[in-house]
Amino acid sequence: MEMDKKLVFCLLLILGLATSGCWDYQEINDLAIVLAAGVDSHREGGVQLLVEIAKPEQMAGNGGGGQGSSGKPIEILESVGSTIHQAQRNLHWRSSRDVYWAHKQVLIIGEDLARQGIAPLLDWFERDHQARHSIPLLVTNGPVRNVFQAQPELESTLAEEIIMLIEHMEKQSQGYGTMLKDFLHCLSSQVQHPVTGRLEVIQKEEPHGGSLAGAGIGGGQGAGGGMEPVPPRALRLADLAVFKGDRLVGWLDERETRGFRWIIGEVKGALVDVTVPGEPQNKVTLEIARADSVIIPQVKGEQLSFTVRVKTQAAIGQYEGTLALSPGLFSTLEAACSAVIRKEMEDSLERVQREYRVDIFGFGKELRRRYPNVWRKWEGKWDSQFPLLPIEVVVESKITNSGLVTSRVPVAQK
Numbered sequence: 001m002e003m004d005k006k007l008v009f010c011l012l013l014i015l016g017l018a019t020s021g022c023w024d025y026q027e028i029n030d031l032a033i034v035l036a037a038g039v040d041s042h043r044e045g046g047v048q049l050l051v052e053i054a055k056p057e058q059m060a061g062n063g064g065g066g067q068g069s070s071g072k073p074i075e076i077l078e079s080v081g082s083t084i085h086q087a088q089r090n091l092h093w094r095s096s097r098d099v100y101w102a103h104k105q106v107l108i109i110g111e112d113l114a115r116q117g118i119a120p121l122l123d124w125f126e127r128d129h130q131a132r133h134s135i136p137l138l139v140t141n142g143p144v145r146n147v148f149q150a151q152p153e154l155e156s157t158l159a160e161e162i163i164m165l166i167e168h169m170e171k172q173s174q175g176y177g178t179m180l181k182d183f184l185h186c187l188s189s190q191v192q193h194p195v196t197g198r199l200e201v202i203q204k205e206e207p208h209g210g211s212l213a214g215a216g217i218g219g220g221q222g223a224g225g226g227m228e229p230v231p232p233r234a235l236r237l238a239d240l241a242v243f244k245g246d247r248l249v250g251w252l253d254e255r256e257t258r259g260f261r262w263i264i265g266e267v268k269g270a271l272v273d274v275t276v277p278g279e280p281q282n283k284v285t286l287e288i289a290r291a292d293s294v295i296i297p298q299v300k301g302e303q304l305s306f307t308v309r310v311k312t313q314a315a316i317g318q319y320e321g322t323l324a325l326s327p328g329l330f331s332t333l334e335a336a337c338s339a340v341i342r343k344e345m346e347d348s349l350e351r352v353q354r355e356y357r358v359d360i361f362g363f364g365k366e367l368r369r370r371y372p373n374v375w376r377k378w379e380g381k382w383d384s385q386f387p388l389l390p391i392e393v394v395v396e397s398k399i400t401n402s403g404l405v406t407s408r409v410p411v412a413q414k
Helices: 001-018 056-062 086-094 111-116 118-128 158-171 182-189 254-265 325-354 363-370 372-388
Strands: 031-041 049-054 073-081 098-100 105-108 136-140 196-202 233-244 247-252 269-276 280-300 303-318 389-402
Touching: 001 056, 031 086, 031 111, 049 086, 049 111, 056 372, 073 086, 086 098, 086 118, 086 303, 098 372, 105 325, 111 136, 111 247, 118 182, 136 158, 136 182, 136 233, 136 280, 158 233, 182 280, 196 389, 233 254, 247 254, 247 325, 254 280, 254 303, 269 325, 280 325, 280 389, 303 325, 303 363, 325 372, 363 372
Parallel strands: 031 098, 031 105, 105 136, 136 196, 303 389
Antiparallel strands: 031 049, 049 073, 196 233, 233 247, 269 280, 280 303
C-alpha cells in the first residue's frame, strides 16, 4: 500500500513537470532592459530618474557597438515623480516595452539628492523584487544628468564603462566603489557611517559638439528632439563620498582616499614614489605587493585610544638615481615609503575626524568586537566622541624584491 502511494506521487510529479510552463515568460525583445540608473532631485520637486536601456536585437546585430548609428544598441530615458517609485512607474509612458530592472549594473546618485538624504530612494531599491543589491552605488559631483551625457570611450555602454572603471581602479587601489548591499548594511549598523566612490564627469578636449549618449532625453521628446548639443564628456572614478547617515557631507581627495584604504586594509596594489633624503635626484617608485592593516583599541580605565598598524611588502618598480641599491639604501627607502603611507593615513584621519566628524573606518565596530562591555558605555555617544579620540598610526614597510638589476640602467656618456 505504501509503495502504491509513492508510485502515484511520482507519476503526479512527472505529469506536473511535463505540463507546466513559465506563466510569466517574456520574450527578451519585448523588454526594456535597464543597464544603469541615475537618480537626482528635480528642480520642481520630487525626483528625476534616468536609465540606460539596452536593445538586445541591436546589441546582437551591431556587436555591442555602433552607438551613433540609427540602430543604436542603447537608449536613455528620463522620467520624474514625487517619489522614486512614482518616477519608475512613469517610465512606462516613455517606453513601449516593459521596463526590466533585474539586469541593472550600476546605480548613480546626483550630488544634490545625496546631500538631502537618500534613505527614501534606497528603501524602494531594497523592496522592489527586481532591483539587484549586488551592484555598485556611486555618487556624482553634480547633476546625475551629466553622467548620462557622457560618451563611453572604450566600452559600448555607460554601464560597461563604469564597471570597467571600478575594476581598473580597484586593481590600482585608487578611488573606491561600494556595493549597494554593503552601503545598506553600513547604513543600518549604527556603528560605521557609509562611504562610496565619486563618479566625476570631465570635459574631453575634442572641440566638436556632442549629444546625449544613445539618445535624447526629456519628457515626451524623440531622440535628440529639442535638445541642445553638449560638449563631449567622459567619466572618471576618483575620490571618496563621505556620508553621515544617509546624507552626503563631503569628499576625500585621491591621497586621502588611499589613506582611507590603507586604514581599512583594502590596498591590493599601489605605487609609492619616494626619494632618498637629501638626494632628490635619486627617485624610486615602489610597487606595493601586499599590505595588511589592523585597528587596535586601547582601553585604560576611562581613557580610550586606537592604534592603526600597517605592514607592507614592496618591490622596486623603477629607479632613477646613481646610488647602488645596497641593503643600507633599502632601509632608507623603506623608511621613506612608511613616511608617505603614514602621511596619507594621517591626512585622511584628520579630514574625517575634524571636518566631517564621522567614523567611516570601522573603529567603533572594532571596539565592539574586541571589548563589547566597553562599547556599551560608548555606543550612545560615539558620534560625538569619536572626533576627539587619539589615533596613532604605525607603518612598517619592507622591500622584498629589487628586480633583476641593482642599479639604474646604464647610459653611455658622449
